[in-house]
Amino acid sequence: xxxxxxxxxxxxxxxxxxxxxxxxxxxxxxxxxxxxxxxxxxxxxxxxxxxxxxxxxxxxxxxxxxxxxxxxxxxxxxxxxxxxxxxxxxxxxxxxxxxxxxxxxxxxxxxxxxxxxxxxxxxxxxxxxxxxxxxxxxxxxxxxxxxxxxxxxxxxxxxxxxxxxxxxxxxxxxxxxxxxxxxxxxxxxxxxxxxxxxxxxxxxxxxxxxxxxxxxxxxxxxxxxxxxxxxxxxxxxxxxxxxxxxxxxxxxxxxxxxxxxxxxxxxxxxxxxxxxxxxxxxxxxxxxxxxxxxxxxxxxxxxxxxxxxxxxxxxxxxxxxxxxxxxxxxxxxxxxxxxxxxxxxxxxxxxxxxxxxxxxxxxxxxxxxxx
Amino acid sequence: xxxxxxxxxxxxxxxxxxxxxxxxxxxxxxxxxxxxxxxxxxxxxxxxxxxxxxxxxxxxxxxxxxxxxxxxxxxxxxxxxxxxxxxxxxxxxxxxxxxxxx
Amino acid sequence: xxxxxxxxxxxxxxxxxxxxxxxxxxxxxxxxxxxxxxxxxxxxxxxxxxxxxxxxxxxxxxxxxxxxxxxxxxxxxxxxxxxxxxxxxxxxxxxxxxxxxxxxxxxxxxxxxxxxxxxxxxxxxxxxxxxxxxxxxxxxxxxxxxxxxxxxxxxxxxxxxxxxxxxxxxxxxxxxxxxxxxxxxxxxxxxxxxxxxxxxxxxxxxxxxxxxxxxxxxxxxxxxxxxxxxxxxxxxxxxxxxxxxxxxxxxxxxxxxxxxxxxxxxxxxxxxxxxxxxxxxxxxxxxxxxxxxxxxxxxxxxxxxxxxxxxxxxxxxxxxxxxxxxxxxxxxxxxxxxxxxxxxxxxxxx
Numbered sequence: 167x168x169x170x171x172x173x174x175x176x177x178x179x180x181x182x183x184x185x186x187x188x189x190x191x192x193x194x195x196x197x198x199x200x201x202x203x204x205x206x207x208x209x210x211x212x213x214x215x216x217x218x219x220x221x222x223x224x225x226x227x228x229x230x231x232x233x234x235x236x237x238x239x240x241x242x243x244x245x246x247x248x249x250x251x252x253x254x255x256x257x258x259x260x261x262x263x264x265x266x267x268x269x270x271x272x273x274x275x276x277x278x279x280x281x282x283x284x285x286x287x288x289x290x291x292x293x294x295x296x297x298x299x300x301x302x303x304x305x306x307x308x309x310x311x312x313x314x315x316x317x318x319x320x321x322x323x324x325x326x327x328x329x330x331x332x333x334x335x336x337x338x339x340x341x342x343x344x345x346x347x348x349x350x351x352x353x354x355x356x357x358x359x360x361x362x363x364x365x366x367x368x369x370x371x372x373x374x375x376x377x378x379x380x381x382x383x384x385x386x387x388x389x390x391x392x393x394x395x396x397x398x399x400x401x402x403x404x405x406x407x408x409x410x411x412x413x414x415x416x417x418x419x420x421x422x423x424x425x426x427x428x429x430x431x432x433x434x435x436x437x438x439x440x441x442x443x444x445x446x447x448x449x450x451x452x453x454x455x456x457x458x459x460x461x462x463x464x465x466x467x468x469x470x471x472x473x474x475x476x477x478x479x480x481x482x483x484x485x486x487x488x489x490x491x492x493x494x495x496x497x498x499x500x501x502x503x504x505x506x507x508x509x510x511x512x513x514x515x516x517x518x519x520x521x522x523x524x525x526x527x528x529x530x531x532x533x534x535x536x537x
Numbered sequence: 538x539x540x541x542x543x544x545x546x547x548x549x550x551x552x553x554x555x556x557x558x559x560x561x562x563x564x565x566x567x568x569x570x571x572x573x574x575x576x577x578x579x580x581x582x583x584x585x586x587x588x589x590x591x592x593x594x595x596x597x598x599x600x601x602x603x604x605x606x607x608x609x610x611x612x613x614x615x616x617x618x619x620x621x622x623x624x625x626x627x628x629x630x631x632x633x634x635x636x637x638x639x
Numbered sequence: 640x641x642x643x644x645x646x647x648x649x650x651x652x653x654x655x656x657x658x659x660x661x662x663x664x665x666x667x668x669x670x671x672x673x674x675x676x677x678x679x680x681x682x683x684x685x686x687x688x689x690x691x692x693x694x695x696x697x698x699x700x701x702x703x704x705x706x707x708x709x710x711x712x713x714x715x716x717x718x719x720x721x722x723x724x725x726x727x728x729x730x731x732x733x734x735x736x737x738x739x740x741x742x743x744x745x746x747x748x749x750x751x752x753x754x755x756x757x758x759x760x761x762x763x764x765x766x767x768x769x770x771x772x773x774x775x776x777x778x779x780x781x782x783x784x785x786x787x788x789x790x791x792x793x794x795x796x797x798x799x800x801x802x803x804x805x806x807x808x809x810x811x812x813x814x815x816x817x818x819x820x821x822x823x824x825x826x827x828x829x830x831x832x833x834x835x836x837x838x839x840x841x842x843x844x845x846x847x848x849x850x851x852x853x854x855x856x857x858x859x860x861x862x863x864x865x866x867x868x869x870x871x872x873x874x875x876x877x878x879x880x881x882x883x884x885x886x887x888x889x890x891x892x893x894x895x896x897x898x899x900x901x902x903x904x905x906x907x908x909x910x911x912x913x914x915x916x917x918x919x920x921x922x923x924x925x926x927x928x929x930x931x932x933x934x935x936x937x938x939x940x941x942x943x944x945x946x947x948x949x950x951x952x953x954x955x956x957x958x959x960x961x962x963x964x965x966x967x968x969x970x971x972x973x974x975x976x977x978x979x980x981x982x983x984x985x986x987x988x989x
Contacts, residue, residue, distance in 0.1 A: 167904075167907070167908055167911060170911065174970065176970045176971050176972075179971050180971065180972075208975070209969075209975050210969055210971050210973050210975075211969060211971065211972075211973020211974060211975060212971075212973070214973055215971065215972070215973060229988075255986070255987065255988045256914075256985030256986040256987050256988075257985065257987045257988055259985055260662075260981070260982070260985075269660050269661065269662060269982070270660060272660070272661065273659060273660040273661075280840070280985065280986060281840070282840050282913070282986060304988075305988060309988060388971060503668075503978075503980070503981045504668055504669070504981045522978070523976060523978045
């Protein structure tokens with residue numbers, strides 16, 4: 167596939183790995199923010215191939231994993247209502263709430279459907295005028311333009327039986343929170359390429375300057391990630407801390423302006439709780455007042471949600487890079503993809519699931535792995 | 538957050554005021570909303586598609602340029618490695634004289 | 640919604656399932672657990688417990704092989720086939736994977752009130768054609784009708800009865816370290832053909848289901864005299880799930896070469912778009928053969944000489960350990976585990 171397969175060239179990848187090893191005069195610790203990048207790194211064994219030169223800490227860039235438990239429980243309560251057709255991206259279906267997950271709600275009679283695009287959910291609402299169609303609007307800035315368009319169109323076309331349950335988070339506040347943490351070990355960041363395709367990279371310039379940390383906007387294929395790592399290591403070796411762009415074919419400094427404009431028109435910033443981490447101020451999006459009619463939280467009174475997060479789940483520490491999944495006592499024992507304690511073991515982009523499915527045999531038992 | 542793949546626009550149309558198009562991903566085609574890139578794309582252009590929306594246009598010129606750099610770098614690395622392996626004198630003429638390894 | 644676990648400090652897993660879920664039908668871990676812990680345990684017999692594609696029943700005269708399968712696919716008609724041809728091919732293939740020669744089929748139908756009769760006619764014609772081409776008659780059947788909403792159009796069950804063949808007695812526990820892993824053709828076609836027609840995920844493609852009767856291919860393998868340790872048709876759950884079951888049954892590891900996997904371009908593109916791995920996508924017209932290394936060339940030759948096996952490929956090998964593990968060697972030289980999934984593979988945004 168054009169503009170995809172070339173970036174998986176093994177010869178180029180091996181060359182980049184070699185260059186990284188020769189450039190690094192000491193081991194460096196980097197964080198990739200995006201779950202899709204985590205997936206490639208673990209799937210291709212890039213962390214294994216760079217051991218000793220670069221340590222990758224996997225960041226909280228998995229929107230499924232950081233959706234607060236309260237939102238999951240609200241989704242489950244809404245989906246269980248007989249008049250509702252609850253639509254969602256596939257990733258959300260097995261994320262555990264306090265009591266069950268969307269798949270179990272479906273088993274008990276709820277109408278739960280996977281859709282590829284939020285516009286598919288809107289079309290479903292138009293085709294089923296006697297049902298309430300709710301869309302679980304989860305994601306980072308990459309997905310916000312799509313979700314914004316669905317709400318905008320619903321308003322424009324006067325679709326009355328459509329609403330969204332919003333759980334959007336934004337990346338820059340998370341990076342700031344990580345750099346502010348007293349025991350932070352991250353020395354450089356690979357910024358999420360598709361988030362930046364939408365938003366551009368201007369928000370990262372003050373962060374790079376303030377914390378003196380290089381940030382490289384990076385793509386998702388193996389050579390993209392390796393090139394991003396090389397650029398970050400080169401900056402660290404020469405004492406620079408700038409924002410650079412590896413993903414030049416898809417990202418410009420200003421991003422995609424009409425997309426940003428539509429997001430601005432439909433959403434506004436709000437404080438947001440990140441599952442496993444806690445509240446990060448002004449790190450989430452909520453619907454603006456003029457679109458309140460499409461807010462599922464207001465349309466459906468789901469009462470008081472008392473959440474119950476399993477005590478043994480250490481997702482927060484994994485999300486901020488303080489803990490590697492195999493180091494968690496519950497990893498592979500109490501917590502497996504069959505009976506996950508938290509979202510990280512379910513979502514294909516969660517660090518725990520990535521390790522469990524792809525790299526278990528390399529990691530040894532939890533006790534054997536060192537920090 | 539992330540799953541965006543490149544595809545080629547093969548058709549554009551207007552769907553009640555919304556710019557839509559058919560995008561081809563290596564032989565598979567899907568309806569994609571082009572509203573956010575409407576001003577800058579035409580049939581034949583490549584876009585990055587995420588959940589049914591084109592979120593940015595692929596800069597083919599930049600892609601070509603940077604990929605060439607990458608490939609050249611990889612070839613140079615291979616040449617260096619080969620040179621080291623075959624003949625130390627290739628890198629350091631002095632080494633041949635003294636018999637020292639490169 | 641409060642949780643039953645309020646007040647408890649023991650981190651018990653999320654509530655046990657109390658109802659059937661879609662994941663129970665995926666071919667992954669939930670399926671295996673449902674089958675093993677409920678059905679096999681209750682029905683309690685050695686033939687069933689072996690969990691082969693078909694069960695071996697000694698009668699004193701012939702040794703029979705019996706296999707049954709129910710088909711609930713939606714949509715009923717899809718690119719490359721329909722529920723009818725699928726039901727015939729699928730059961731014939733299961734009998735053939737045991738090395739047996741199918742002699743007859745039964746067909747049971749559950750029809751939903753309101754199903755258009757012309758759809759039913761097309762399904763029946765398709766089944767008749769598939770059975771005729773295979774030379775295996777449908778000798779018994781049953782039909783029930785249920786109220787609107789109680790069946791997705793129609794459900795079909797087919798049972799196949801075959802005669803065991805001493806020339807070929809493959810079994811899931813017979814893989815040995817050093818064996819070659821061969822697949823008879825391109826992977827991922829059926830599942831992606833179905834997905835292209837699913838509401839909410841639709842896309843246009845040239846992908847067609849590979850649904851086909853593999854009996855003649857297996858007969859050709861028998862004639863070649865090559866030793867075949869394991870035969871399996873990787874249906875739901877894909878090649879990954881089938882190989883995981885075999886690795887577990889045989890107590891071995893299976894290593895695959897990423898660059899050797901025959902994935903058609905259009906399947907690969909569709910998988911990229913939805914974030915799916917072709918190794919987990921269902922197939923209905925290919926087989927996996929695990930054979931001694933010395934027989935690999937012969938087997939590949941036999942397969943490639945048959946129209947259904949033109950795309951046959953040597954995709955990996957059996958290793959002694961780590962037991963019950965399937966892994967892939969990537970193009971970059973790294974390794975990754977290909978695990979049994981808990982349930983269905985889901986399209987993702989990330």
